[in-house]
Amino acid sequence: MSKQDAAKKAEQQAEQAAETEKEKDCNAAEQPQAETPGDAQLKKLQEQLEQSAADLAKQKDLLLRTAAEYDNYRKRTEREKTMVYTDAAADTIEKVLPVCDNLERALAQQGGTVEDFRKGVEMVLTQLNGTLEKMGVTAIGQQGEPFDPEVHNAVSHVEDENLGENVVAEVLQKGYRIGDRIIRHAMVQVAN
Numbered sequence: 118m119s120k121q122d123a124a125k126k127a128e129q130q131a132e133q134a135a136e137t138e139k140e141k142d143c144n145a146a147e148q149p150q151a152e153t154p155g156d157a158q159l160k161k162l163q164e165q166l167e168q169s170a171a172d173l174a175k176q177k178d179l180l181l182r183t184a185a186e187y188d189n190y191r192k193r194t195e196r197e198k199t200m201v202y203t204d205a206a207a208d209t210i211e212k213v214l215p216v217c218d219n220l221e222r223a224l225a226q227q228g229g230t231v232e233d234f235r236k237g238v239e240m241v242l243t244q245l246n247g248t249l250e251k252m253g254v255t256a257i258g259q260q261g262e263p264f265d266p267e268v269h270n271a272v273s274h275v276e277d278e279n280l281g282e283n284v285v286a287e288v289l290q291k292g293y294r295i296g297d298r299i300i301r302h303a304m305v306q307v308a309n
Contacts, residue, residue, distance in 0.1 A: 119269055223237045261272070270292075272304055277308040284309070
């Protein structure tokens with residue numbers, strides 16, 4: 118055997134040895150390593166972390182949806198409130214407009230006596246009081262009734278033997294109420 122043949126043979130043996138090493142490394146990599154208790158605990162913690170992240174995402178989505186629903190509700194109720202106020206004001210004005218029309222007609226009249234003018238004003242006042250009554254508005258404050266600070270606003274005091282203690286002597290300005298709500302207190306003069 119020549120030196121060259123010996124070198125080739127040695128080279129082939131070295132290649133075979135290298136291939137055998139590679140196969141051992143590949144087989145070692147393919148074979149699962151035995152899990153340690155720390156690896157199992159780490160895997161469990163990662164699963165819990167992923168579950169917690171999913172729960173957090175659900176809660177965040179729910180919170181955002183609830184906030185959006187509340188914002189829509191707030192805007193809708195604000196619009197409805199504005200519409201209710203506008204509708205109520207329009208309804209009230211519509212009921213008062215005939216009174217305004219009659220006052221304009223009275224002013225448009227040329228000539229006439231003071232008595233005719235007075236009679237016309239009385240008719241318009243009667244019409245206005247009827248309109249207020251239909252809307253549920255009632256006048257408050259009558260001469261001779263007991264003074265009530267919830268209803269009356271006393272602006273002066275007089276001594277009068279004909280009237281009792283804390284009695285309305287004179288109504289200076291009528292008050293008005295709708296239901297239980299006072300729109301305007303009656304301005305009165307109280308006796309004794």
